[in-house]
Structure formats: structure tokens, C-alpha cells
Amino acid sequence: xxxxxxxxxxxxxxxxxxxxxxxxxxxDEHPTLYLDHSQGxxxxxxxxxxxxxxxxxxxxxxxxxxxxxxxxxxxxxKDKVKLKGRFAGDxxxxxxxxxxxxxxxxxxxxxxxxxxxxxxxxxxxxKMPVHQLASKLTWLSDRMTKIYDARKLL
Numbered sequence: 001x002x003x004x005x006x007x008x009x010x011x012x013x014x015x016x017x018x019x020x021x022x023x024x025x026x027x028d029e030h031p032t033l034y035l036d037h038s039q040g041x042x043x044x045x046x047x048x049x050x051x052x053x054x055x056x057x058x059x060x061x062x063x064x065x066x067x068x069x070x071x072x073x074x075x076x077x078k079d080k081v082k083l084k085g086r087f088a089g090d091x092x093x094x095x096x097x098x099x100x101x102x103x104x105x106x107x108x109x110x111x112x113x114x115x116x117x118x119x120x121x122x123x124x125x126x127k128m129p130v131h132q133l134a135s136k137l138t139w140l141s142d143r144m145t146k147i148y149d150a151r152k153l154l
Contacts, residue, residue, distance in 0.1 A: 021070035021110055021120050022097035024081045024150060026088045031096035031144055032068060032122075032137040044134035051124065051133070060124055060133045064111050067121035068137065072100065076118035081150050092149040096141065105136040 025031050033045030041048040043057055052063040071077035077095065084093045100110050100120070107126050113119040122140075124133060 019072055019100040020097050021072055021100050021122070022077050022095050023068075023070055024077065024084045024093050024095050026084055026093055027091040030141065031146075032141040033134060043130045046130065046134055046137070053130070058130060059127055060130055061127055062124050064123055065114060065121065067111065067123035070110070070120045070122060071118065072112070072120040073118035076116070085151050093151050095147040095150040096144040097147070098140070098144045102143075105139055107133075108136055108140070 023031055029035065030045065034042055034047055035045060039047055043053065046060075048057075050066065050068055052061045052066045053059065054061060071080055081093050081095070104110070104122075107124050107128055109123055109125050110120045111123045113121055122137075128136075
């Protein structure tokens with residue numbers, strides 16, 4: 001463990017850890033799954049529009065530009081927190097984050113969004129049953145760090 005003498009020391013150490021991937025979430029929402037159907041069709045808590053599904057909807061197929069949305073830059077995250085804040089009412093908007101190079105479950109990978117350098121997608125690398133992806137997303141959410149009420153910070 002290092003001793004940090006200044007904020008600059010701490011900032012440089014944090015930068016050395018690598019890129020972060022973060023998701024803003026309103027209180028009572030799950031950080032990686034959707035628990036209500038207000039966001040469109042769901043399969044085991046996974047939005048149908050986020051991933052590529054087989055025609056029978058039992059399998060999730062690999063695609064480098066389909067996946068769960070994550071911010072990879074503070075400005076992008078700040079914009080997403082403001083957007084979530086509009087729908088949060090008096091509930092907190094929390095940020096769940098993980099380092100891009102974190103140990104992810106087998107079959108999951110962060111891919112940069114080709115349309116936006118500040119945005120990453122948590123994609124799958126091999127075909128898997130929908131319930132298995134839901135289980136892996138739950139496993140990841142249990143290991144993400146949480147920043148409470150981010151609207152105060154940003």
C-alpha cells in the first residue's frame with residue numbers, strides 16, 4: 001500500500017490503474033439487469049435491444065457492437081447522470097463502476113463503441129444461454145464499486 005502525500009499523487013495512481021467503465025443507476029434499480037419492463041422487452045432481466053438474440057430467444061449471440069452500455073469517460077458519465085436524474089425524482093442516482101481490465105466472467109468483454117469513444121459496451125464473446133448471461137451480469141454487479149448519490153459529486 002502506498003502513502004499519498006498530495007491529491008496529485010493519488011490522481012496519478014488512479015490513472016495508472018487504467019480506464020474505468022461505469023453505469024449510473026437510480027436507487028432500487030439493479031446495476032446490470034432491468035427489473036421492470038418500462039425499458040422494452042426483457043429476457044431474464046436483459047433488454048432485448050442490448051444484445052443479439054437467436055430467433056428462439058433462448059441464446060445470446062456474440063456481437064462486438066451489442067452489449068450493456070457503460071461510460072468510459074467522466075464527461076459521458078456526467079451527461080448520463082443528468083439524464084437519469086430527470087427520471088429519478090427525489091431518489092438518488094448512484095454510479096456503479098469497474099476497471100476496464102477487471103476480471104470479467106468468461107465470455108464477457110468490454111468493447112469500445114465505434115460511434116462514441118467515451119462509451120463502452122459489455123459484449124459477449126461466445127454463444128451462451130440467456131440465463132447464463134443474466135447470471136454473469138449478476139456476478140459482475142456484485143463486484144462493482146458504488147458511488148452513492150453521484151449528482152452531488154458531478
